Amino acid sequence: MSNPSLSWNLVWDLRELLAYPFMVQALAAGTIAAILSGVLGWYMVLRRQTFAGHTLSTMSFPGAAAGMLVALPAALGYYVACVIAALAMARRPDAHDGGGGIQSARIGTIQAVGLAAGFLLLALSRSILGGLDDLLFGSFLGITPMQVWTLAIVAIVVLGILAVIGRPLLFVSLDPEAAYALGVPVRALETTFLLMLALTVAATTQITGALLVFALLVSPPAAALRLAARPIPSLLLSVGCAVAVIWCALVAAYFTTYPLGFYTTTFAFGFYLAAVGAQQLMRARTRPVTA
Amino acid sequence: MIGDPLVQHALVAGTAIAIACGLVGWFAVLRAQVFAADAMSHFAFTGAVAGVAIGIDPRVSLFAVTFVCALLLAALGGRSRVDDVTIGIAITWVLGLGVLGLSFVATGSSGGSGATAANALFGTILGLDAAQAQVAAVIAAVIVVMMLVIARPLLLASVDGVVARARGVPVLVLGVVFLVALGGVAAEATQAVGALLLLGLIAAPAGAAHRLTSRPYLGMSMAAGIGVGSVWLGLWIATIAPNIPPSSAITGVAAAAFFAAPLPARSLRRMRGPVIGRPAGPATVSEPGAELP
Numbered sequence: 001m002s003n004p005s006l007s008w009n010l011v012w013d014l015r016e017l018l019a020y021p022f023m024v025q026a027l028a029a030g031t032i033a034a035i036l037s038g039v040l041g042w043y044m045v046l047r048r049q050t051f052a053g054h055t056l057s058t059m060s061f062p063g064a065a066a067g068m069l070v071a072l073p074a075a076l077g078y079y080v081a082c083v084i085a086a087l088a089m090a091r092r093p094d095a096h097d098g099g100g101g102i103q104s105a106r107i108g109t110i111q112a113v114g115l116a117a118g119f120l121l122l123a124l125s126r127s128i129l130g131g132l133d134d135l136l137f138g139s140f141l142g143i144t145p146m147q148v149w150t151l152a153i154v155a156i157v158v159l160g161i162l163a164v165i166g167r168p169l170l171f172v173s174l175d176p177e178a179a180y181a182l183g184v185p186v187r188a189l190e191t192t193f194l195l196m197l198a199l200t201v202a203a204t205t206q207i208t209g210a211l212l213v214f215a216l217l218v219s220p221p222a223a224a225l226r227l228a229a230r231p232i233p234s235l236l237l238s239v240g241c242a243v244a245v246i247w248c249a250l251v252a253a254y255f256t257t258y259p260l261g262f263y264t265t266t267f268a269f270g271f272y273l274a275a276v277g278a279q280q281l282m283r284a285r286t287r288p289v290t291a
Numbered sequence: 292m293i294g295d296p297l298v299q300h301a302l303v304a305g306t307a308i309a310i311a312c313g314l315v316g317w318f319a320v321l322r323a324q325v326f327a328a329d330a331m332s333h334f335a336f337t338g339a340v341a342g343v344a345i346g347i348d349p350r351v352s353l354f355a356v357t358f359v360c361a362l363l364l365a366a367l368g369g370r371s372r373v374d375d376v377t378i379g380i381a382i383t384w385v386l387g388l389g390v391l392g393l394s395f396v397a398t399g400s401s402g403g404s405g406a407t408a409a410n411a412l413f414g415t416i417l418g419l420d421a422a423q424a425q426v427a428a429v430i431a432a433v434i435v436v437m438m439l440v441i442a443r444p445l446l447l448a449s450v451d452g453v454v455a456r457a458r459g460v461p462v463l464v465l466g467v468v469f470l471v472a473l474g475g476v477a478a479e480a481t482q483a484v485g486a487l488l489l490l491g492l493i494a495a496p497a498g499a500a501h502r503l504t505s506r507p508y509l510g511m512s513m514a515a516g517i518g519v520g521s522v523w524l525g526l527w528i529a530t531i532a533p534n535i536p537p538s539s540a541i542t543g544v545a546a547a548a549f550f551a552a553p554l555p556a557r558s559l560r561r562m563r564g565p566v567i568g569r570p571a572g573p574a575t576v577s578e579p580g581a582e583l584p
């Protein structure tokens with residue numbers, strides 16, 4: 001068992017995979033994180049808030065640095081930094097700010113400020129950030145049962161809130177003007193969504209790392225939105241795709257020497273490419289009928 | 292402070308990069324493509340790691356990877372501007388390749404992977420030698436000239452692509468050239484001052500300029516000016532308070548300019564009275580910064 005290798009016997013492989021407690025915890029945490037990011041990412045891609053999601057995913061750096069300066073757990077810093085960034089992004093745009101350009105400048109500025117703050121805190125605490133690799137790229141090997149439970153609780157809270165606001169949020173995402181005219185609280189829904197996204201990112205970062213949380217958030221939903229137009233099937237497809245990505249990546253990383261981050265992004269990218277290919281095929285097949 | 296050669300090099304390189312970032316950033320904000328700039332800095336990171344991993348000069352691989360990725364983004368965008376989801380997917384996958392490269396570096400002999408990652412991400416503006424500062428200034432000057440040459444057609448193509456196409460402006464080519472310029476600035480800034488400073492200098496000064504004025508050439512000059520001011524003020528803060536890293540100070544000043552911009556803009560608007568739908572065209576420009584071909 002010291003040198004894991006893949007055989008053709010699937011049962012044997014599975015038994016070897018589950019022999020270590022850390023792998024069981026990694027699979028549990030990965031599955032929860034994938035479900036969470038599959039759902040939240042679906043809304044994020046639908047709402048074209050990819051840049052916002054990416055900025056939130058970089059906020060774990062100042063969070064971890066702040067946690068180190070005041071000797072608190074890094075996980076707490078993640079949540080605080082992500083929520084602050086989400087609130088800053090949700091600020092009502094100035095009436096004279098014009099179109100999406102200023103909003104993208106605002107998000108970029110928030111990201112730069114977050115990174116600068118992290119860098120400053122790091123310099124002030126006069127220490128080297130322990131495990132920079134883990135912070136940036138994540139490590140599945142050190143997940144404790146406590147972390148799995150925290151993740152599960154965050155997932156239940158976030159998905160519960162989303163179950164309540166899911167329908168109006170979909171309306172707001174597809175047609176904000178009509179929703180506003182019908183009295184849907186557009187601003188409140190948008191802010192709530194950004195906060196839920198922040199919680200998701202903060203929770204998932206501890207597992208996938210700051211740079212790769214984004215792979216689970218963007219690729220599976222983008223693939224799902226290409227394949228299914230109706231909301232519920234598309235959402236389920238997105239979750240399924242995210243779970244498949246994380247399982248494939250964990251198994252591949254376990255049986256080979258290459259890092260998990262590489263496998264996560266590559267499988268996610270592969271699923272997206274497959275979805276693009278499938279979409280092209282479906283189009284090619286339906287074209288003669290519609291023409 | 293000025294006597295220190297390291298500060299001199301930082302001033303030269305920082306000023307040049309700030310001007311280039313201001314010009315390119317003004318168009319990035321106009322075209323809502325700040326995310327693309329962010330993506331370029333990630334590509335540059337992977338490029339630097341790839342160079343270390345396969346044993347060539349990281350600066351060469353950094354520029355090569357960034358340019359190739361810029362062209363790829365342009366190709367993925369097709370006839371329209373590349374959308375955020377595509378950029379996001381490209382970021383994740385290229386970063387994944389960077390992680391793979393880092394794992395090779397870690398098992399090799401050229402220092403820890405954490406140190407490589409930290410250098411590529413944060414760089415240090417106060418660590419440049421004379422030659423590096425000169426190279427930075429020359430590359431920035433090339434990008435500035437390039438942007439000034441394409442400024443007029445790019446402006447039309449950015450504001451109204453349909454009209455631009457009807458008037459025979461090569462909208463597609465301009466989009467590609469702009470992404471390549473963005474890649475050039477990102478690669479340049481990342482290796483000289485770090486990816487962190489790049490985003491601070493592209494998004495914040497240009498965003499502030501857009502909030503202050505809608506006149507194009509005045510806005511571009513303002514973006515470059517705010518960027519240069521941030522670099523100088525930030526470097527000054529970093530020299531009097533050695534605890535504060537220069538990139539944090541510079542980014543902080545630039546961000547303060549962005550968030551404070553609505554205040555003077557509001558009072559300016561009150562002074563002029565309500566002007567609605569004033570055409571923002573180059574024809575009305577009589578401000579400095581209008582010296583163009």
